[in-house]
Amino acid sequence: MVSNQHGEDERLRTIGLVRSLLSRPALGAAGGAIVIWTIFAIVASDRGFVSLQGTATYLEVAAELGILAIAVALLMIGGEFDLSIGSMIGLTGMAMTILSVNLGLSIPIAMVLSLAIALGLGFLNGYMVVRTGLPSFIVTLGSLFILRGLTIGTTRLLTGRTQLGGLDEASGYGVMSAIFASDISISGVEFPISILWWVAITAFGTFVLLKSRVGNWIFSIGGDVNSARMMGVPVRRVKIALFMTTAAAAWLVAMIQAISFTGADVLRGEQREFYAIIAAVIGGTLLTGGYGSLIGAALGALIFGMVRQGIVFAGVDADWFQVALGSMLVMAVLVNSVIRRKAAETKR
């Protein structure tokens, strides 16, 4: 499509390079995943990192974070943050457990009710952000503490405890466990079904982002909200829907955890909000919105899982994981900011 009458080779080349970088925000994460896998394959191969069993271990970690990271990346591309999803995991897991164990509802009904709670709270987060015009960082930082405090307080009031078990005795456990917490055996190694959820959500999210009208709106809202508004994009509705999506993702992870552990803990999900943002950023999503990739976010979660479990396989103290994580985040942000500068660079 390049017309060659333009005798300005230099200009064409730079545009070509910028554009090819821009159209592949997940490229860095893909390279990073390969590098990190290779490092651990060399350092920890004799300890089983490359075995099927080792693969299943890090994929499980990656899957639970990946589900969150997809929703968080969508929201970040739309220009907002949600710091409340960790607390949302604790709240919805506990709500479901109390509803079925203490109030005797069947698990599917308790799950639907806790999903309704999640969507309601997600709506509130979004509504607060679009109504007040405050940064979502602040609004959801408030929610982070409010939801966690509510979960601990209410659970203590109702049950006198902070941990609840016994979900496996509640009605409907068998079917729900098959859907959310079963394992798929591949040559004798058990792979948790959450991996399938992760892959399916990545595929569906990518379809929405790249191939639907709503996806176009999400990019535009994060890229330039005034332009989006002037072109008739329903900015408020899309933002609220995105906050409901992150809440729903937190709910799904809470269900997977509660059912596989047959119970809930008021502290579950702590720091997940940060891990999910880190996965999204490692995957090429800009902190400033308007640009990013869900495949990238999924790869970011994969990198997270490989590093977290790889350090254990390598026999290094797990304390060092946080150092590695923080360093990768800063590196990813540096790379992203270079890309962003290129993208925002406008010519006269």
Added chain:
Amino acid sequence: MSEKKILLELDSVSKFFGNIIALRDISMQVRAGEVMCLLGDNGAGKSTLIKILAGVHQHDRGEYRVEGQGVRFDSPRDALDRGIAAVYQDLALVPMMSIARNFFLGSEPTLGWGPLRRFDLIKAARVAKEELAKMGIDVRDTSQPVGTMSGGERQCVAIARAVYFGANVLILDEPTSALGVKEAGVVMRYIAQTRSRGLGVVFITHNPHHAYTIGDRFTILNRGQSYGTFGKDEITREDMVTMMAGGEELKAIEQEIAEIESEANAAGE
């Protein structure tokens, strides 16, 4: 020239902001296939006037007629429904999004049905390329981010988009003022193309040279009042400049500059 169809007409329109008289008794017409230039100094009321045309503001007195019928728009949406589209200086483009995605932002064409309903990106890319090509702009690749285009090209994307979505009156608020000579030329050529497709164009500018190059008629505003509308044969470029600046002041400035120059020349020799 006067046989061309009148698309928009203002009849003694006034606009007040509290006790400020932003516009007083303005009358003008916009005709199909013509470029109406709106000229005037800072604060003359040009932006206020086009905001009335585009439905952002409502007039306080007089009458605004679209194809002979009195109207009062409540929002830009109402004006758009009557085929009146405004392209403001910020253009309403998203720099990090592709040309094709920007072109259809908010009005995306879709394929399929129900949950499989999807954004027809192939059509979007084809139409964007065609519409820009019609105006003589060859876009190499419509998946290129708008932010990598030049200022003039971006302006053209915004105009092409308004034209494609059914504008028959196009209002451009200072489309050339931020551009260099070459880019301004690109945009003016594009405006000429739009005119030859039978649209009425309202072109606002500070720059009498740009106006004189492209305009068919000129309405000159000064401090909220109109000096009237002139055909190209009725006014010279010099008259236009004089009227825009409010007459006398400019003569005085010219004299001063001439003095400074002769002093400088004298000093140089």
